[in-house]
Amino acid sequence: MKDTFREASHLVRLVVVLAVAIVAFLGLRGAVVPKDFGQYGHYRPGALEDSRAKPIVFAGQQDCVVCHEDQAKARDSGRHARITCEACHGPQAKHVEDPSNKPKLPQVSAICTNCHEKDVAKPKWLPQQVTKDHANGMECNSCHKPHAPKMG
Amino acid sequence: MHEMNPAVQGFMYPNEVELQWSVLIVLYPYITGLVAGAFILASLERVFRVEAVKPTYRLALLTALAFLLVAPLPLQLHLGHPERSLEMYLTPHSTSAMAMFGFVYLWYLMVVLLLEIYLDYRADIVRMAGESTGLKRLIYRALTLGSYNMSAASRRIDDRVGYIVTVIGIPSAFLLHGYVGFIFGSIKANPWWSTPLMPIVFLFSAMVSGIAAVLLIYMVTYRLKGLAIEMSCLDTIAKYLFYAFVIDFSLEMLDLIHRIYEADESFKSLDFMVHTHLYVPHIVLQIGLGTIVPLVILALTQIMTLEERWRRRLYVVAASLTLVGIFAMRWNVVIGGQLFSKSFLGYTSYKMEFATREGLLTAIVLMLLPFAILAVLVKLLPPWVSKQQAEA
Structure with missing residues (x-):
């Protein structure tokens, strides 16, 4: 078993590389996706505020x-x-x-x-x-x- | 309406006049089809132990990778804002078929294709890391991940894991292209697309186009390299191309007969379109030149005893026509599906632009790009098999 593990060490390294990539992706996701994403639907709730903050162009x-x-x-x-x-x-x-x-x-x-x-x-x-x-x-x-x- | 816009005939709703999906959306299923087909050909050797096709194994994998890397580009050019494609992964949208395709693509690229290529080439990479110099040496050394183990036991493990990856890869390749068919087949508002047969038809046509492409690439690259082309390999690929083509053609005819017999409310309109606007791409190119002619040629090579040089020439003609035929099929699905009105009372036409973001020039560049990538890949990871190696 120990031998098999040693002979497969290159695959272990590959798994480590993949794991690092997945962790980096999850880190990126945590950093850029707002915490409240999906609260009302598949969008950022802050987008509603952004829209409200836009100047009104039609007088009525x-x-x-x-x-x-x-x-x-x-x-x-x-x-x-x-x-x-x-x-x-x-x-x-x-x-x-x-x-x-x-x-x-x-x-x-x-x-x-x-x-x-x-x-x-x-x-x-x-x-x-x-x-x-x-x-x-x-x-x-x-x-x-x-x-x-x-x-x- | 015709007076105002000569491209329109009869009654069209205003939003139907201009086609939204251009030639780039034709390229997309064509390219992914080549990927899936090339991979399935590679799996013949690996999983089903068809030894005769061994010389094409690595070449087929690299072809699949070169085309897979280009596959998202037509979509990104069509949509604009390629940076937004990352959003598919950051905020997965589970009810959007198109958004979930990002995961199918990633799975296929990372878990199947790259892993299989890596495992198959690992021993060569380690060897080349020692033999090469300069930039190449750096690339190979990085690819070894710092492990230079080339023992028989480690290579057995690579072989075993590679086998498992290929076994997983076959349904993945089916999923990849079946999914593209699903995207069209699930659009219930469009009778030209909406049929549950669509994923299966796409899948078999993918196998046909991928096998034909690898057959041609094998012949051309070996000729350019001055290496001997294995006739037994060509004969076997041609045999599988013939089998896959017979199934593909039967499925398409089954779909056609079903439509003719069912003759629902869309039939008259679609029938008119096939006999007028789509006559050349559908009847002449797809069914005639692109299917019946190569099928007859391939059937002849199966039942007649022909000289090698004739078989070789006939395979080139059959495979080239097959690629034209499958491209015409993608064209007829994507463009054809947008030419008729939902009212079934009118037709529009598609005028391809030239040097624009979605024009002919872009399409040509996108079709050439995989070959440029393949040229780099074969330099880095040589797939060539000499006669002695093939027999070993």
Whole structure:
């Protein structure tokens, strides 16, 4: 038995190398994986705090209408009544904090086609156009008012 | 939709238009298949005592290692952030089939392949540590782990442990590639993939491709080294290639007949796709050139008495076509499974990019990389067996 052990000493060394590697891995795991990992699911609970700590970028509808009452009324009367301001104008928390920080107006040709470019996969009730045939190079807001787009 | 995007025909849901899995995901099962197949060929000699294939034993193990080292690269290139792959081990996700593959891979690499190669080469490593100079000497000395015991008893122990490792290795190789098939076969939302036969079909096609690859690598490397190619070895490998191929082809046909007879709601759509978009890769390359032609060639070499030089040429043709056929099979599974709509009313197409992260150039480099690694490995751990050694 003792002889066998001596003749297999190279394998013992191999096992020692593997054991050291496993211990080093477990050490690394202990050092880098947070203790509370998996508390709520397969993620780091601290990630929730990290998300909460991020600055808010959307102001919210109610803040916009405080100053932009006319546009809000126009929108409420039209087909875009349920589309919030920031869906087209982008996040505006900075603008609410400091009104002198003026946002850029949305680029009409790109923003309208996001929803209204013809696509058979879109629901039938949604108005859709093949822009190049319908507008012939003109901007959408040459004819349609973005806040209440239905004509006539 | 066709007016807007000529690559799309009929009705596609918006998220189906662009393929998410590129040519790199085709390479991944192809490469792991070569690994599993090469290892199973090596085990023929070790466990099943098929002495004729002895000259390819070490070469097959090194081939398996070279390809296994490259196997994760297509996935890492596809996903980006390769540093995150360590997370699979740090925070194991037991219900994710893809995440658990990391452990299958690690088991196969560390416990099976590296250990078997180490045990088989240990006596040579000790000898070379004494004979070589410079950097090579340092590498060999490190590999000996400070033990220079070359006694007959220690080598018997190596042989015994190596045998046990190979016995464990066979189901591990089955697990490695069966798992790749499982990843596809378990996607119930996709009728092109979702079949319990998938792991078994992948497994046998892996054996076929691995055996064909080692056969070619054996012939090419021995020719380059100016060593004699053992005809009995080639004949035996070709025989096993033929057997594995017959089983693989039968399984694939069984799957096909089952689909045709069952003819579920996806059948018309898939049938249309096979006759149009996938006609060349599926009917011509996979079934015709890649399966029936090599099978007929291999069958001929089994039933006819041909001259050596003809057998040799026919084996090269059959093995090369086999590798093309199995690649086409991986292509048809991965790319084919993304070309049709879940509505069964439309089809998209795949346009391969060239010099991008997931382009053709990257795929070519990834396919060449294992050969570069193999060239280094055979320099470090020579697998060559001369005629006298093979007969001994």
